[in-house]
Amino acid sequence: MKTKIGLLYGGKSAEHDVSMQTAMAVIKALDLEKFEIHPIYISTSGEWIKGQQLLRPVTNIKELAFSNTEALPQAALAPDLFQASEQSGPFDVIFPLLHGPNGEDGTVQGLLELMNLPYVGNGVLASSAGMDKVIMKNVFAQAGLPQVKYTWFIRSEWENAKDDAYNKVENELGYPCFVKPANLGSSVGISKCSNRSELERAFKEAFQFDRKIIIEEGVTAREIEAGVLGNDYPECSVAGEIVPKKEFYDYKAKYEDGNTALIIPAEITETEYNELKEMAIKAFKELDCSGLVRADFFLTREGKWYINEINTMPGFTPFSMFPLLWKHTGVEYPQLIEKLVNLAKERHAEKQ
Ligand code: ADP
Ligand code: MG
Ligand code: MG
16 A cells, blocks of 8 residues: 655745755655655645645646645644545654744644554754754753853843843844744854844844844854754764855855855764764754754864754755655665655554
8 A cells, every 4th residue: 555645845934945855856766666745735824735646746836836726724634635536544754844833843843643543754842942043052062062151132132232132142142143034944044243233133133034033153164964854763874065156155145055065974984973973963862852853063273073963854856955864874865855744643643
């Protein structure tokens, strides 16, 4: 019997378009002899729209963004939404290919838990803790993982005492520093600041995306990443390095320029790799992750590591870092997808 996969993509987040690209790639890679693919599109305004079962790979993103005529009110018809069809019952596995808030942050995962459906990737806790950079860093700090200095603010706190906020950043972190929305990804809303006026602008910008922001000490370092795959016994991929041609790895560099070099495996020593692997697996376990995670690090010229973040639903096109890391570790893209589907089933079975 074929495994019925409900593919959830799009999403009400700044990363909607990235998710669409990923959905195309995953559909193309899924073996239609083994899998039935049922697309579920979430529009940028948050409508959930179920498409017909896909009998062939799509070649055009427009085919994946269904017209509003079939739109369902947001998750209200969830039981129906998660039936493959009336005859064949619920999906075997949901694959939430969603990045950022309302997708990667535990909200959709919570819905799937309530529906008692197996789903690919991280659970509610890891997803939400991993989405909020402040919470994530607090957990890592508790676990003794090395990190740059950071501080954070909520919008109203800043609005009431802006100068206090800027002074705190200058006193505790200095320049350069990075200002980021606490709950986002793909570098959206992130600025590097070298002086007070840039800091003021950066706060304003980041607060457009979130009511909470994080500010970090800026480091000059190589960016080294590793993929972690598994449930209770996670494994670590080879390391990869990203070399942005720009000031930092911003949204454009990630998705538009094609100018960023990915070096896999990264040129690091065996000792450095072993340190990386230990930290990546530790980060995975400390946040109680499952399925997959991409763990991102900074490595300074002096050989000092800092963990930057983990991503609980990392970029997942065949040209994204996570799948490429696994390819170099010996797991090809279609195999990787199957592994994730099996890990989802395994985790679900263990919960019962
Ligand atoms: P996102 O979740 O959006 O990817 P990141 O925290 O990874 O956010 O930041 C995006 C990019 O900004 C990083 O890949 C790196 O290039 C740069 N960056 C972020 N924080 C720092 C920092 N503290 N020091 C130096 N560069 C940073
Ligand atoms: Mg991220
Ligand atoms: Mg990042």
